[in-house]
Amino acid sequence: MVLDRSPRLDLVFHALAHPARRAIIRQLSGGERNLSALAAPLRMTFPAATKHVRVLEHAKLVRRRVEGRQHFCRLEAAPLKEATLWTESFRQHWEARFEALDSLLDEMKSEERARARRT
């Protein structure tokens, strides 16, 4: 298994990058809502709201369940807790260390060149 740069996190940030979707999340933070109830305050058509909900679903920020003709949405906190993300800080910790190492090595190389010129 290779732990790549988290594509899940990219999806999450992409999903949160649109004001309509942030508004949907804000509404859902108050509890489960059906899709029409979500669409109304956004002054959006039902298909437009559906489109945004799909993006949120794709990022696993929102879960949708269908009951008859009603679509209920609720917030899913999981992507902020889940697997791909829990390794992200481990990666960031080492990336930060290695970036510091990069600049240290650049300095060490300059030191050596300076020493070589003097001798």
Next chain:
Amino acid sequence: MNTTAPQDLQISTPTDTTIVLTRTFNAPRRLVWEAMFTPDRMRRWMQPPPGWTLTTCECDARVGGKLSVAWKSDEANPAMTLRGEFTEVALYEHAVHTETMAMGSGQTVGSLVEKHQFADQGAATAMSITQTYDSKEDRDGALASGMDQGMEACYQSLDALLGERSQGNAAVNAR
């Protein structure tokens, strides 16, 4: 000028108890080794968590040589210590050392064996660090370490985004 060598950090978990980190550095093996194992150099990249200070940094990369690192925080001194011993050393090629981390209270939070390998990659150096933990639980714990800060950062960015709601709604309403 940057080389085109793949510098991206690769992290893999080939077995249940290991983590392998691989990264290419734009410097010869000798310098990478020196940066990794010379205390004065180590202080530069051993970045402590926010609010912590590195108080001790000793490293003697010879078989039987000791590794000793300590940090202090506002609340505790030491806040955390890391001690180990080199068990295998081939200069500029590979080094193996043990490592035990303990909280200021003395409570051990994990121990592992770390193997560093250095290989030429043209003028650059590919370094791999293989960490072997006592158990899968310890390994997973290490991978998740700092998750709280990571989580916190995510929640904060979520908060920040949600905090834009007035602007957000204005933008939506303008549509």
